[in-house]
Amino acid sequence: MKKIITLVAIFTFATTAFPLITFHGGGNISQLTGPHLEYSVFGGQVGITTFSSRLFSVQPGAFLISKGGQNAAGQRTRLNYLEFPVNATLGFSLNRIRLSVGAGVYGSFGLWGRTPGGESIDFFSDQNPHRFFDFGWQVVANGHWGRYGARLSLSRGFISAVNVSSRPHNYTFSFGLSYTLGAMQ
DSSP: OHHHHHHHHHHHHHHHHOOEEEEEEEEEEEOOOOOTTOEEEEEEEEEEEEEESSSSEEEEEEEEEEEOOOOOOOOOOOOOEEEEEEEEEEEEEEEEEEEEEEEEEEEEEEEEEETTTSEOOOOOOOTOOOSSSSEEEEEEEEEETTTTTEEEEEEESSSSSBBBBTTOEEEEEEEEEEEEOOOOO
């Protein structure tokens, strides 16, 4: 019950404090750096952010995002996070197209995952070497044509994603399409 009330409160705050909400969906290419994870994996993402037509704005959001890496034998490590980015964006209009670029930070909470052996990752276990929390920087570029848009982002984790001596970090390039709800100006 607490989770439902919290989600309703967050959604209510987001829709009243920021009149325009943008829904995103797309893919990403991610890589865990490290001596045994040399290759990138394809993942997905869905989420929401705020939209502003102002010159400068702060753009918070929430995403469900898949990250990971692949070793030379083709075995994949897949980590799924609930990510909360906060970006400072600079926007401008070119005819009917609204463009914005920005940078900021994100915090991610591990939800579930799979190791190369196919074992499930329990982020809440004391025996698990995978970190529950990830924190990093992000740069974003958005383009909007009316209610429709596209988004590109590049992020890198500051914290090692796995508690091992090689200290692998998450690198993610994300891309996707978006749709904005609310009264457009």
